[in-house]
């Protein structure tokens with residue numbers, strides 16, 4: 425494809441692919457550049473929340489996601505010593521959403537499903553091994569400098585959407601600050617086929633502890649038999665060798681769930697975690713979405729969902745501009761809507777989710793546990809609480825911003 429009348433997309437992660445499929449459905453030509461050789465299988469996001477299921481339903485993917493992943497209506501808040509504190513039931517949201525549950529589906533599987541669907545569409549190209557180095561713009565469009573297997577090349581388009589993750593070159597090209605902070609501790613993610621479900625755990629569990637909280641959730645894994653992931657906080661003074669040491673990992677797992685036999689560990693990954701929001705999402709014809717625009721800790725499983733909401737919001741507006749003569753001011757509305765909720769909901773809620781797990785003072789912890797028990801025991805209180813946690817409020821708030 426060699427046509428300037430197209431959208432350039434940087435990044436073939438879940439948000440880049442979702443942006444791409446929406447454009448394909450609207451019949452808007454695009455070129456997607458992905459730095460990697462193929463879709464990354466890094467074990468990261470897996471939770472899909474109700475409003476995201478609603479959005480994907482409009483493009484026919486939700487049923488596929490439900491078939492390929494686990495559909496789960498409840499999740500647990502637990503204490504490491506006391507066990508179950510509150511069993512939250514998303515069923516109370518039945519009048520708020522057509523999808524009152526979470527679907528657990530690994531992010532690389534989401535991207536693959538979308539890549540397969542894209543094969544039925546023309547007017548686009550997906551170029552792996554193509555890194556967007558920088559992007560600039562003039563009155564007619566954008567010019568991206570791409571590092572290709574044959575050296576540096578320039579590509580032109582009408583707009584650029586940067587979905588190139590937390591270290592986004594697109595964001596850097598438009599000199600936007602990425603305001604926020606980095607947590608001192610890193611997050612270790614360990615995956616094991618050991619079935620924690622037999623001990624009464626839900627598919628998703630947040631487990632509080634003043635010394636070592638953890639999060640435990642189950643995905644289908646490579647063979648669809650189930651793979652449990654445990655997320656632990658790791659003090660900054662440990663070296664990677666110490667963290668990844670087999671005995672150290674076994675000790676962490678045994679500390680959380682003692683058993684006589686050793687755990688089989690199939691993945692171990694370490695993540696540096698930040699809370700940041702870009703100060704601008706738009707500079708002229710250049711826009712950013714997903715982790716390029718906001719990053720947060722993974723507790724609550726919201727980052728990717730938020731990026732999907734960006735992608736649906738932005739492509740809907742782009743369609744109106746491309747075909748219906750709408751003003752590019754709509755891009756400013758995209759920024760107002762999505763940036764506002766990134767601060768008010770994504771950042772606020774994910775920071776709170778972490779605090780709730782790591783509280784140290786026993787009296788505070790007990791008070792908080794009682795609050796959670798009270799919420800879970802009362803359908804109306806639970807509905808109010810889950811509307812926020814399940815991201816419904818954030819979508820409604822964004823829609824209310826003109």
Ligand SMILES: Cc1cc2nc3c(=O)[nH]c(=O)nc-3n(C[C@H](O)[C@H](O)[C@H](O)COP(=O)(O)OP(=O)(O)OC[C@H]3O[C@@H](n4cnc5c(N)ncnc54)[C@H](O)[C@@H]3O)c2cc1C
Pocket residue numbers: 434435436437438439440457458459460464467468469470471472531554555556557587588589590591592593594611613695713714715716722724725726727728729730731
């Ligand atoms: C341990 C962990 C668990 C998580 N769990 C959840 C969860 O359950 N639910 C949830 O909603 N979120 C979760 N998240 C967050 C989620 O993984 C991210 O929000 C999501 O991956 C963002 O998608 P993205 O497409 O914006 O960016 P990415 O997934 O980072 O994809 C960016 C893509 O762009 C490519 N790229 C980068 N730079 C360039 C360039 N210059 N040119 C071309 N290509 C480039 C990369 O190779 C990559 O393929 C979790 C994160 C972590 C670390």
